Amino acid sequence: AQTVTQSQPEMSVQEAETVTLSCTYDTSESDYYLFWYKQPPSRQMILVIRQEAYKQQNATENRFSVNFQKAAKSFSLKISDSQLGDAAMYFCAYRGSGGSNYKLTFGKGTLLTVNP
Amino acid sequence: GAVVSQHPSWVICKSGTSVKIECRSLDFQATTMFWYRQFPKQSLMLMATSNEGSKATYEQGVEKDKFLINHASLTLSTLTVTSAHPEDSSFYICSARVGTGLNSPLHFGNGTRLTVT
Numbered sequence: 713a714q715t716v717t718q719s720q721p722e723m724s725v726q727e728a729e730t731v732t733l734s735c736t737y738d739t740s741e742s743d744y745y746l747f748w749y750k751q752p753p754s755r756q757m758i759l760v761i762r763q764e765a766y767k768q769q770n771a772t773e774n775r776f777s778v779n780f781q782k783a784a785k786s787f788s789l790k791i792s793d794s795q796l797g798d799a800a801m802y803f804c805a806y807r808g809s810g811g812s813n814y815k816l817t818f819g820k821g822t823l824l825t826v827n828p
Numbered sequence: 829g830a831v832v833s834q835h836p837s838w839v840i841c842k843s844g845t846s847v848k849i850e851c852r853s854l855d856f857q858a859t860t861m862f863w864y865r866q867f868p869k870q871s872l873m874l875m876a877t878s879n880e881g882s883k884a885t886y887e888q889g890v891e892k893d894k895f896l897i898n899h900a901s902l903t904l905s906t907l908t909v910t911s912a913h914p915e916d917s918s919f920y921i922c923s924a925r926v927g928t929g930l931n932s933p934l935h936f937g938n939g940t941r942l943t944v945t
Contacts (some may be wrong), residue, residue, distance in 0.1 A: 749935075755919060757936035799840060802872060814925060816934065818871045 714739045718819035724778075725794045726827050732779075733789045733822050735804030739804050745807045746780065746787045747816070752800040760802070763787065799826040830856050830926045834937030838891055841912055849907045849940045851922030857902035860923035862934070864921040875920075877907040909926040919942075 715738045735744070736748040748760040757763045763780050770778050774790045791798055806810035831854040841847045851861055855939055859880045864872040876897050877885040884897035892915075896908040905924075921939040925932050 755866075755921075755925070755939045755941075757921065758932065762933075814860060815874050815877060816872075816923075819872075820871045823869075 714741075714744075714806050714817050716804050716819035718804055718822050720797065720822045721820070724825040724827060726748055726792055726793070727796060729748070730792045731794055731824065733734045733791075733804075733824070734817055735787045735789070735801055736807055737785050737787065737804070737806050739785070739806065739808070741808050743809045744807065746776070746778075747807070748776070748789045749803045749805060749807040749818075750786075750787050750798075750800045751803065751821075757803075761789065775812060794826050796826050796828060829932075830854075830924075832858075832922065832935045832937040834922055834940055836940060837938060838941040838943070840941050840943045840945060843913055844911055845910055847874050847912060847942060849909075849920055849922075849942075851905045851924065853903045853924045853926075856924075856926050858905075858926070860900060860925045861899060861905040862923045862925075863897060863905075863907050864923065866921060866939075868919075872921060873879045873903045875907075881904075882905045887930070890920075909942065912942070914944045917942055917944045 717736045747762045750758045752762050761771050761773045761776050768776045777790045778799045779788045801823050803821045805816045807816050833852045860927045861877045866872045874887050875890045878897045878899040899905040905938045923934045923936045928933045932933040
């Protein structure tokens with residue numbers, strides 16, 4: 713079974729600074745998808761960024777970028793120029809690509825605090 | 829963009845009663861929906877996969893007779909917590925798959941906070 717590990721229960725960053733959230737995963741599949749979701753206090757799950765395993769280029773979405781190391785099974789999220797609105801719980805998630813396996817496996821999350 | 833509506837947002841019920849939570853895809857058809865449970869300050873745990881027109885697939889350890897799932901149409905899945913107990917109090921979130929391709933994204937509802945007294 714696939715597992716997703718987020719080793720940082722909490723992180724904090726100063727406004728306008730950069731922070732990196734860690735995520736590692738375990739899988740025997742060669743093709744899969746990785747995601748970072750944000751869950752603010754409203755509890756709404758918001759997709760931040762996603763990465764297809766077959767792509768070597770790291771995904772980027774504005775201030776959010778990932779460092780995808782397939783061999784190391786690592787998928788970290790970098791938030792640049794942090795804003796107060798970035799404060800939330802961040803979840804790393806894995807999804808396989810085989811057959812009907814479309815379900816997401818989530819890590820335990822990292823609570824990000826942004827200090828003004 | 830694709831919108832998933834979940835209702836109610838919060839509900840309080842008494843022990844022993846049943847409560848139904850609805851998950852609707854508002855502007856797209858969803859052949860597959862997923863139900864998650866989230867305890868305070870914890871991650872989302874997949875409970876079951878809801879497939880339109882067929883029986884739901886439950887994850888190991890989830891009681892199918894307690895958490896009844898019905899996916900009767902391409903835009904609606906319901907989760908019924910039967911004979912609710914205080915330990916069923918939790919945050920329940922549904923998600924729906926947009927499209928059928930492997931790259932199809934998932935969209936989440938706003939969640940339902942269930943409190944059983």
